[in-house]
Amino acid sequence: MLATETVENYLKAIYLVQREAAAGEAPMGKIAAALGVTAGTATSMVKKLVAARLARHERFGGVRLTAKGTRAALDILRRHRLVETFLVDTLGLDWSVVHDEAERLEHAISPMVLDALDRHLGRPAFDPHGDPIPRADGALQESEAMPMSELGAGDGARLVRVLDQRGDSLRFLRASGLKVGATLRVVAIEPGAGVMRIRPDGGTVVSMSTTAASRVLVRPLRGRS
Amino acid sequence: MLATETVENYLKAIYLVQREAAAGEAPMGKIAAALGVTAGTATSMVKKLVAARLARHERFGGVRLTAKGTRAALDILRRHRLVETFLVDTLGLDWSVVHDEAERLEHAISPMVLDALDRHLGRPAFDPHGDPIPRADGALQESEAMPMSELGAGDGARLVRVLDQRGDSLRFLRASGLKVGATLRVVAIEPGAGVMRIRPDGGTVVSMSTTAASRVLVRPLRGRS
DNA sequence: TACTAAAGTTTGATTACTCAAACTCATGGT
DNA sequence: ACCATGAGTTTGAGTAATCAAACTTTAGTA
Ligand SMILES: [Mn+2]
Ligand SMILES: [Mn+2]
Ligand SMILES: [Mn+2]
Ligand SMILES: [Mn+2]
Numbered sequence: 001m002l003a004t005e006t007v008e009n010y011l012k013a014i015y016l017v018q019r020e021a022a023a024g025e026a027p028m029g030k031i032a033a034a035l036g037v038t039a040g041t042a043t044s045m046v047k048k049l050v051a052a053r054l055a056r057h058e059r060f061g062g063v064r065l066t067a068k069g070t071r072a073a074l075d076i077l078r079r080h081r082l083v084e085t086f087l088v089d090t091l092g093l094d095w096s097v098v099h100d101e102a103e104r105l106e107h108a109i110s111p112m113v114l115d116a117l118d119r120h121l122g123r124p125a126f127d128p129h130g131d132p133i134p135r136a137d138g139a140l141q142e143s144e145a146m147p148m149s150e151l152g153a154g155d156g157a158r159l160v161r162v163l164d165q166r167g168d169s170l171r172f173l174r175a176s177g178l179k180v181g182a183t184l185r186v187v188a189i190e191p192g193a194g195v196m197r198i199r200p201d202g203g204t205v206v207s208m209s210t211t212a213a214s215r216v217l218v219r220p221l222r223g224r225s
Numbered sequence: 226m227l228a229t230e231t232v233e234n235y236l237k238a239i240y241l242v243q244r245e246a247a248a249g250e251a252p253m254g255k256i257a258a259a260l261g262v263t264a265g266t267a268t269s270m271v272k273k274l275v276a277a278r279l280a281r282h283e284r285f286g287g288v289r290l291t292a293k294g295t296r297a298a299l300d301i302l303r304r305h306r307l308v309e310t311f312l313v314d315t316l317g318l319d320w321s322v323v324h325d326e327a328e329r330l331e332h333a334i335s336p337m338v339l340d341a342l343d344r345h346l347g348r349p350a351f352d353p354h355g356d357p358i359p360r361a362d363g364a365l366q367e368s369e370a371m372p373m374s375e376l377g378a379g380d381g382a383r384l385v386r387v388l389d390q391r392g393d394s395l396r397f398l399r400a401s402g403l404k405v406g407a408t409l410r411v412v413a414i415e416p417g418a419g420v421m422r423i424r425p426d427g428g429t430v431v432s433m434s435t436t437a438a439s440r441v442l443v444r445p446l447r448g449r450s
Numbered sequence: 451t452a453c454t455a456a457a458g459t460t461t462g463a464t465t466a467c468t469c470a471a472a473c474t475c476a477t478g479g480t
Numbered sequence: 481a482c483c484a485t486g487a488g489t490t491t492g493a494g495t496a497a498t499c500a501a502a503c504t505t506t507a508g509t510a
Contacts, residue, residue, distance in 0.1 A: 006497065028458060041498055043459055048496090060458055060505055090315070091341040104333040113326055116316040231467065253488060266468055268489055273466090285475055285488055452510085459504070467495085474489070480482085 003054075005107040008076050009035060010045055011054060014063055015073035025062025071138050078134040079106040081127035082117055088128040089121060095128040095179075096170035129170075130161030130180045130217065145217035149196065149210045156185045157218035164215040173216070177203035183221065228279075230332040233301050234260060235270055236279060239288055240298035250287025296363050303359040304331040306352035307342055313353040314346060320353040320404075321395035354395075355386030355405045355442070370442035373411075374421070374435045381410045382443035389440040398441070402428035408446065 003011070013034040017026040032042035046063055049055040054069035065073060083102040087093045093101070109117070115136070118124075126143070127133055134140040145160045159182050162173060177200035178184065187197040187205050196213050199205045208216075228236070238259040242251040257267035271288055274280040279294035290298060308327040312318045318326070334342070340361070343349075351368070352358055359365040370385045384407045387398060402425035403409065412422040412430050421438050424430045433441075 004496075029456090032458095037497090038499060039458060040460075040500085045497080087338065087341075091338065091345055093337070093341055097337065101335055101338055104335075105330070105338075108329040108333045110326055110329075112318070112322065113312065113316065113330075116312075116318055120316055229466075254486095262467090263469060264488060265470080265490075270467080454509080455507090457504100457506075459502100461500100461502080463500090464498080466497090469494085470492095472489100472491080474487100476487080477483100477485090479484095 003052075003072065006045070007049065007052075007054075008072075008107055010042075010049060011065065011069055011073040012076045012080070014049075014055065014065055015070065015077065018063075018065065021062070023062060025064050027062055031063060074134040074138045074140060076106055077140075078136070079109045079114055081131055081133040082114060082121065082124070083109065084127045084129070085121055085124050085133070086117055089124075094171075095174065096167040098128065099165045099167075126161075126180075128180070129163075129165070130159075143217075143219075145219050147214040148198070148208075148216040148218045149214040151186045151196075151218065151220065153186050153189050156183060156221040158183050158221060159216060160219050161217040162215065163217065164212070169212065169215075176200060176206040178206075178216070184218070228297065231270070232274065232277075232279075233297075233332055235267075235274060236290065236294055236298040237301045237305070239274075239280065239290055240295065240302065243288075243290065246287070248287060250289050252287055256288060299359040299363045299365060301331055302365075303361070304334045304339055306356055306358040307339060307346065307349070308334065309352045309354070310346055310349050310358070311342055314349075319396075320399065321392045323353065324390045324392075351386075351405075353405065354388075354390070355384075368442075368444075370444050372439040373423070373433075373441040373443045374439040376411045376421075376443065376445065378411050378414050381408060381446040383408050383446060384441060385444050386442040387440065388442065389437070394437065394440075401425060401431040403431075403441070409443075 010031070013031055014026045017030045017034055018024060021027065021030070028042055028046065029039055031046070032039045035042065037045075046055060046057050049063075049069065050057050053066055054072060055063055055065050057063045080102045083105045084095075084098040087098040087101055088095055118136075124133060125141075130143065132140055132142055143160055148157065148159075151157055159178055159180055161180065162170065164170070173179065176198075178198070183201045185199050185201075187199050189196045194210050195207050196210060197205050197207050198213075235256070238256055239251045242255045242259055243249060246252065246255070253267055253271070254264055256271070257264045260267065262270075271280060271282050274288075274294065275282050278291055279297060280288055280290050282288045305327045308330045309320075309323040312323040312326055313320055343361070349358060350366075355368065357365055357367055368385055373382065373384075376382055384403055384405055386405065387395065389395070398404065401423075403423070408426045410424050410426075412424050414421045419435050420432050421435060422430050422432050423438075
């Protein structure tokens with residue numbers, strides 16, 4: 001742990017914002033919002049990251065992690081996702097609560113504990129939300145998937161990942177039978193209302209906004225209905 | 226977590242020093258030493274604990290936890306010892322390394338995770354070192370035991386607890402076959418050299434200083450050799 | 451092109467924790 | 481009774497992280 005807990009949180013936040021952003025650069029405001037701090041605070045912390053060669057940044061521009069910063073971010077992400085997997089698989093907690101728990105635990109896991117955890121869990125490749133777990137060497141393979149919102153009426157698909165970490169979203173999905181690995185079918189789409197109707201295999205039809213559906217990633221099934 | 230991580234560390238340290246001390250009061254210097262800070266730092270932190278009604282203290286006197294402070298300390302101790310138990314029983318780490326790991330993890334464990342951990346471990350009463358684990362309601366029952374240094378030559382006993390958390394002490398004990406639950410016999414005592422010779426059941430004789438032996442707690446066996 | 455709104459930065463202050471060093475108190479040995 | 485020594489306290493300063501509010505820049509819009 002060369003970095004302080006705060007620095008670790010900044011690195012992870014910048015990494016994730018950067019992945020999302022078009023230009024591959026993280027806007028300062030997004031970083032601040034992700035961390036729940038003011039823009040001024042984020043600006044001064046980023047200066048420290050730049051001084052530590054973890055990020056690059058020029059005045060009024062975006063923030064970009066260096067190779068060193070990216071490596072550190074992936075290491076934190078690995079700890080976060082392995083902890084989430086442990087909390088669900090070993091301790092039996094619900095997938096809607098583990099994100100916040102992991103947000104604190106990720107900073108207290110030493111390399112030794114991390115490796116023991118990884119072995120205990122059988123070296124998993126994905127966390128409970130379908131997020132890929134970076135390997136110890138920093139390798140990260142994103143799974144091939146498309147937003148559920150891009151499916152057409154009648155299409156079948158397998159749910160492979162949920163990007164939204166908000167507890168109520170995850171509780172809604174679980175209650176609907178929409179968990180990672182489940183297969184489902186699009187019953188109908190109402191573009192005017194911005195709503196799609198989904199039927200999970202062996203469940204009842206549920207309505208979701210296309211916005212919410214765009215944060216659920218699926219892999220289409222070859223079989224047509 | 227009403228308290229900060231630092232405050233949690235102070236509460237636990239004061240609790241343990243207080244248990245050790247004769248007068249039931251923790252001297253400021255011992256607290257500082259236990260936490261690795263200067264006496265001045267400890268003095269000012271104790272002022273904060275007093276302001277928060279977690280401890281009582283008068284100038285140049287000892288420190289004593291209030292009921293509220295004791296309750297908080299026991300809660301932290303519970304987290305610490307359950308985490309140690311998890312690291313040994315579930316992850317298979319050696320008992321000589323888990324103390325330091327738990328020192329950090331104890332602050333990141335929420336009540337929900339703690340309870341899930343407790344259930345997963347089968348609600349253990351003792352940690353890997355034989356230290357009693359406080360119950361969720363704060364109840365703590367010390368086990369009946371005496372220092373191994375008080376045994377006489379020829380006495381048999383069962384090892385029930387190791388007070389010393391130092392890594393090399395624990396590694397020595399494990400390498401000698403002296404683990405919690407093991408039975409042993411005192412082969413000889415050399416008061417002049419301050420050394421006792423111990424034979425663990427099914428092991429070979431080892432020599433230990435009486436000082437080291439006084440930190441190993443045992444329960445005598447009724448059978449004589 | 452000129453102006454304004456949004457985004458980002460700077461400044462000055464605050465809280466939490468820490469140390470070094472100067473200082474004060476308690477006490478036990480002569 | 482004295483007072484040296486060790487234990488404890490206070491003071492002044494520094495680091496890390498944060499906010500509010502004043503300020504600057506950028507990038508549209510008009
Ligand atoms: Mn975090
Ligand atoms: Mn996740
Ligand atoms: Mn601790
Ligand atoms: Mn222990």
